[in-house]
Amino acid sequence: MKGFLVPLSVKPEKKSEYLKNISLLTKNSGRLFLIAGDQKIEHANDDFFGSNITPEDNDPEHLFKIAAASEGGVLATHLGLISKYGNDYRNLPYIVKINGRTNLNKEDQNSSKPFWKVEDIINFKKQSGLKIAGIGYTIYLGGAYEAKMLSQAAKAIFQAHQAGLAAIIWIYPRGKNIKEENIHTIAGAAGVAACIDADFVKVKYPYGIKDKKEIAKKFQEVTTAAGRSKIICVGGNKQPAKEILTFLNLQLEIGHSSGLAIGRNLHQRPLEEATRLARAISAMILRNASLVEAEKIYLTKKPALKKKPNGKFLGLF
Numbered sequence: 001m002k003g004f005l006v007p008l009s010v011k012p013e014k015k016s017e018y019l020k021n022i023s024l025l026t027k028n029s030g031r032l033f034l035i036a037g038d039q040k041i042e043h044a045n046d047d048f049f050g051s052n053i054t055p056e057d058n059d060p061e062h063l064f065k066i067a068a069a070s071e072g073g074v075l076a077t078h079l080g081l082i083s084k085y086g087n088d089y090r091n092l093p094y095i096v097k098i099n100g101r102t103n104l105n106k107e108d109q110n111s112s113k114p115f116w117k118v119e120d121i122i123n124f125k126k127q128s129g130l131k132i133a134g135i136g137y138t139i140y141l142g143g144a145y146e147a148k149m150l151s152q153a154a155k156a157i158f159q160a161h162q163a164g165l166a167a168i169i170w171i172y173p174r175g176k177n178i179k180e181e182n183i184h185t186i187a188g189a190a191g192v193a194a195c196i197d198a199d200f201v202k203v204k205y206p207y208g209i210k211d212k213k214e215i216a217k218k219f220q221e222v223t224t225a226a227g228r229s230k231i232i233c234v235g236g237n238k239q240p241a242k243e244i245l246t247f248l249n250l251q252l253e254i255g256h257s258s259g260l261a262i263g264r265n266l267h268q269r270p271l272e273e274a275t276r277l278a279r280a281i282s283a284m285i286l287r288n289a290s291l292v293e294a295e296k297i298y299l300t301k302k303p304a305l306k307k308k309p310n311g312k313f314l315g316l317f
Helices: 012-026 061-069 079-088 118-128 146-162 183-195 212-218 220-225 241-253 271-287 291-299
Strands: 032-036 074-078 093-097 131-141 166-173 200-203 230-234 259-262
Touching: 012 093, 012 131, 012 146, 012 166, 032 061, 032 200, 032 230, 032 271, 061 074, 061 079, 061 271, 074 079, 079 093, 079 118, 118 131, 118 146, 131 146, 131 183, 146 166, 166 183, 183 200, 183 220, 212 220, 212 241, 230 241, 241 259, 241 271, 241 291, 259 271, 271 291
Parallel strands: 032 074, 032 259, 074 093, 093 131, 131 166, 166 200, 200 230, 230 259
Antiparallel strands: none
């Protein structure tokens, strides 16, 4: 597997299972294209219904349709949605997010409790037969619950590795007087994730800085601080597709990131457009396609999807 050493926390008899799961997640590229569906809890319905959001997005299955047509994307969401829709999307690789919280309590945005144990995910994988390759966990650094969340996440990662599953950590510095998009602060968070044995680490990226190349160069502090844990950047607020691809190119080529975790920038678009964008992103991350190639993929429209009488889609496009 390109760029991956098996952590010593993986049992020797589970080494092949771990490598199989990493291969499934990265398509043997060593990079990860994560389609974030955990926002169904994290952002309630704010990101799925409203102006400038396709009506398709209010239906949770929209996430699965995009991931299925993405040519390499991994869907990260909570167990309930996978349980409800997984049988219709058995070829998808999944990351099961095991903790979360909504955005309704504005006074407590720095805590997130686990819903399921890693043992539950292992049992669900066996029972369902789905391609569950790992678990996901969000940590907020800097708040009153930091120590508890770190402890819970570290244990979950160890238990996942013991079973041969991968572990992806969402880690965000957040709290009073903390600058969430300060690269030095983000680098510190990346180092924390490495210390608890994360395989991939999802962090914020300072999209608002005007000098895009310079900020990508400075972002090397983050990817270096993560050591052998691999960094993937969040997709950020809604941006034009060309901007998304331009930033991704800089993150990969200059910042030395190992992929992208994208949510609203993908699922808020109609399925046809979201599919083109997903395939462009997939080509850059998994096949090292150039920015020019990716833009061409995004701009190439395909015929509309056809439905079977039962409402299922025939083929992809």
